[in-house]
Amino acid sequence: MAAALQRGLQAEGFAVDLAHDGEQGLHQARHGDYDIVVLDIMLPRLSGYNVCKQLRAEENWVPILMLSAKDGEYDMADGLDLGADDYLTKPFSYVVLVARLRALLRRDAGRRPAVLTAGDLSLDPARRKVERAASPVELTPREFALLEYLMRRHDEVVSKAEILEHVWDTFDTDPNVVEVYVGYLRRKVDVPFGRNAIQTVRGAGYRLAGDGG
Amino acid sequence: MAAALQRGLQAEGFAVDLAHDGEQGLHQARHGDYDIVVLDIMLPRLSGYNVCKQLRAEENWVPILMLSAKDGEYDMADGLDLGADDYLTKPFSYVVLVARLRALLRRDAGRRPAVLTAGDLSLDPARRKVERAASPVELTPREFALLEYLMRRHDEVVSKAEILEHVWDTFDTDPNVVEVYVGYLRRKVDVPFGRNAIQTVRGAGYRLAGDGG
DNA sequence: CAGCCTTCTCAGCGAGGTCTCAGGTCAGGG
DNA sequence: CCCTGACCTGAGACCTCGCTGAGAAGGCTG
Numbered sequence: 016m017a018a019a020l021q022r023g024l025q026a027e028g029f030a031v032d033l034a035h036d037g038e039q040g041l042h043q044a045r046h047g048d049y050d051i052v053v054l055d056i057m058l059p060r061l062s063g064y065n066v067c068k069q070l071r072a073e074e075n076w077v078p079i080l081m082l083s084a085k086d087g088e089y090d091m092a093d094g095l096d097l098g099a100d101d102y103l104t105k106p107f108s109y110v111v112l113v114a115r116l117r118a119l120l121r122r123d124a125g126r127r128p129a130v131l132t133a134g135d136l137s138l139d140p141a142r143r144k145v146e147r148a149a150s151p152v153e154l155t156p157r158e159f160a161l162l163e164y165l166m167r168r169h170d171e172v173v174s175k176a177e178i179l180e181h182v183w184d185t186f187d188t189d190p191n192v193v194e195v196y197v198g199y200l201r202r203k204v205d206v207p208f209g210r211n212a213i214q215t216v217r218g219a220g221y222r223l224a225g226d227g228g
Numbered sequence: 229m230a231a232a233l234q235r236g237l238q239a240e241g242f243a244v245d246l247a248h249d250g251e252q253g254l255h256q257a258r259h260g261d262y263d264i265v266v267l268d269i270m271l272p273r274l275s276g277y278n279v280c281k282q283l284r285a286e287e288n289w290v291p292i293l294m295l296s297a298k299d300g301e302y303d304m305a306d307g308l309d310l311g312a313d314d315y316l317t318k319p320f321s322y323v324v325l326v327a328r329l330r331a332l333l334r335r336d337a338g339r340r341p342a343v344l345t346a347g348d349l350s351l352d353p354a355r356r357k358v359e360r361a362a363s364p365v366e367l368t369p370r371e372f373a374l375l376e377y378l379m380r381r382h383d384e385v386v387s388k389a390e391i392l393e394h395v396w397d398t399f400d401t402d403p404n405v406v407e408v409y410v411g412y413l414r415r416k417v418d419v420p421f422g423r424n425a426i427q428t429v430r431g432a433g434y435r436l437a438g439d440g441g
Numbered sequence: 442c443a444g445c446c447t448t449c450t451c452a453g454c455g456a457g458g459t460c461t462c463a464g465g466t467c468a469g470g471g
Numbered sequence: 472c473c474c475t476g477a478c479c480t481g482a483g484a485c486c487t488c489g490c491t492g493a494g495a496a497g498g499c500t501g
Binding site: 074141142143155156159 | 383384385429430431432435438
């Protein structure tokens with residue numbers, strides 16, 4: 016049945032990966048950056064039930080649509096309690112499945128956080144969180160705005176005038192304040208990690224290395 | 229009354245179908261793909277009570293708002309136990325009805341679990357109950373609304389302006405009132421338990437830690 | 442009407458963030 | 472090798488932001 020679904024969904028325009036047992040599926044879900052997971056309860060090696068539980072325990076919030084036989088050991092309430100986002104019992108209509116998938120994808124499209132990255136440096140504008148090599152970094156609002164601007168233009172050389180305009184919203188301020196804040200940033204995201212992501216381009220401005228320095 | 233409601237809601241921009249008895253309503257709910265169902269308890273042929281029960285038994289999770297006379301055979305707890313998502317007793321204000329409908333639609337846009345959690349902090353919107361580490365916490369309506377909003381957006385930084393818009397339904401109020409209520413909340417859900425779930429992000433707003441602080 | 446609860450305003454305070462300044466360091470050109 | 476201009480940085484003044492206690496206003500209940 017999985018193969019049939021795969022062909023059908025691919026014809027629908029989805030890109031589909033298939034896992035043949037729970038362990039493989041869990042591994043793929045962890046590392047594959049999927050938009051959605053379709054999870055059968057009855058799986059070899061590790062039940063869909065446990066795959067779902069495990070993913071949620073790891074704070075992986077990928078949308079999950081569960082499938083199960085009607086009289087299975089687990090019922091819909093269990094599935095939803097475990098953190099599944101939707102649930103279908105066999106036999107289900109293929110059309111219904113696709114409709115539910117689209118609904119889940121639509122729902123999630125709006126919430127998907129746009130996280131900026133440069134090497135092992137990441138910045139999440141919505142959560143206002145910055146991480147270097149998976150450890151959190153605390154920034155003040157001004158520092159955060161500056162880093163966000165540099166990351167949005169990573170690999171480009173950005174002049175102090177541009178920075179003043181976009182981060183400070185002025186143009187006739189002493190550019191030294193930019194130098195000062197670049198210094199603050201370096202001491203928080205580069206120096207403690209032995210990196211050099213924020214580079215000075217003498218006479219031109221600064222460049223944030225796209226590979227994180 | 230049903231016809232009056234239909235006209236009012238249509239004026240409000242909703243598309244409304246009307247059923248004249250329980251059996252017809254059940255049939256329409258089954259096949260109509262509605263965003264929400266408003267269900268009177270007292271119906272000819274099949275009570276609203278039984279319509280709700282039947283739909284849930286069929287694993288139809290369309291949001292249901294129940295209406296009933298004040299001293300009816302069934303009370304609010306019965307309705308909620310049956311799987312209704314919200315409940316109004318007659319006489320009710322039309323404005324309140326619309327507000328609840330919108331709240332249900334909004335809530336269901338994410339088909340989230342009925343109970344919001346963040347670590348050992350939990351909030352049940354339907355039952356208006358909050359618990360920290362399994363012990364109940366008493367909140368005023370305003371405090372509850374604020375916590376609910378923060379929990380729906382846990383881990384995100386939420387600005388005072390957003391909070392004012394969604395919890396106070398204004399945008400040009402002195403943001404200090406938010407600070408005051410955040411203070412109240414902390415003294416009820418964080419301080420007595422030695423937690424720090426509600427974090428200040430200076431210059432940006434507040435963040436409710438997803439793991440409960 | 443009295444008492445209680447809730448909401449909201451206000452003003453003071455203290456921590457933390459921003460920015461200026463001056464002196465130090467460094468790169469590049471003559 | 473020295474000069475010059477660009478950049479870096481430590482120190483500190485200033486001031487904004489957020490927290491809090493006090494209390495007024497309004498509503499609900501008994």
